[in-house]
Amino acid sequence: MLTIHAAPLVLPVGAAAVADGAVAVDGDRIAALGPYEEVAAAHPAARIRRWPGLLTPGLRQDRARELLTRCYHPDPREADELGELPLWGDQFERLAAAMDTTRRAGSVRRGLQRMLRHGTTHLAGPFGADDPALRTAVARSGLVVRIAPSPLPVREGVPDLDPFAAGGDLARTAHGPLTVGGRADLAVFDVPDEAALYGGGPRPCVATVLAGRLVHRAR
Secondary structure, X not given: OOEEEXXXXXXXXXXXXXXXXXXXXXXXXEEEEEEHHHHHHHOOOOEEEEOOOEEEEOEEEOOHHHHHHOEEOOOHHHHHHHOOOOEEOHHHHXXXXXXXXXXXXXXXXXXXXHHHOOOEEEEEOOOOOOOHHHHHHHHHHOOEEEOOOOOOOOOOXXXXXXXXXXXXXXXXXXXXOOOOOOEOOEEEEOOOOHHHHOOOOOOOEEEEEEOOEEEEEOO
């Protein structure tokens, strides 16, 4: 079923922003992009999803391998003991020393799910042939692995699930532009304008669309 994702502002990247914009998605492809009234008129039978804030391309996570192999993502049932944020460094090493395959696989799966909650649709790769379980988990998630140099210097220290934490603007953090005929990988942030995506303020991701499928929706 064709779906129209509408938002007060659509930022396609590489093209002008569209106020009161919309992206029509047919299967895993973008069928139309432009002002909501025009897109809706051209597709009168489409399902409409209205979102607050900004609709952008999905984001690229440049430190995916570290987040999945050098961090532990606690199970919600472990929150009282371990908290909710990824564990890194000495904390991770202590856990990893006694971690069995099942617990590690659970951490990887939760890490991938939490990336989706931050608007991530693409991961910087590769994921080596020496870790088939990791490659299988990534493949099952539907996230796209892109093997290409990052347009940003990759920071050292604790990796962050939020791709914007690397310091790039939308053009350098998005997986690429939204184009008609392109794959429908989208993110929606409940912020008033592009400037609010940067800096230390909250930038809640309210929806992530991966190959046309709504894979994250904030409650």
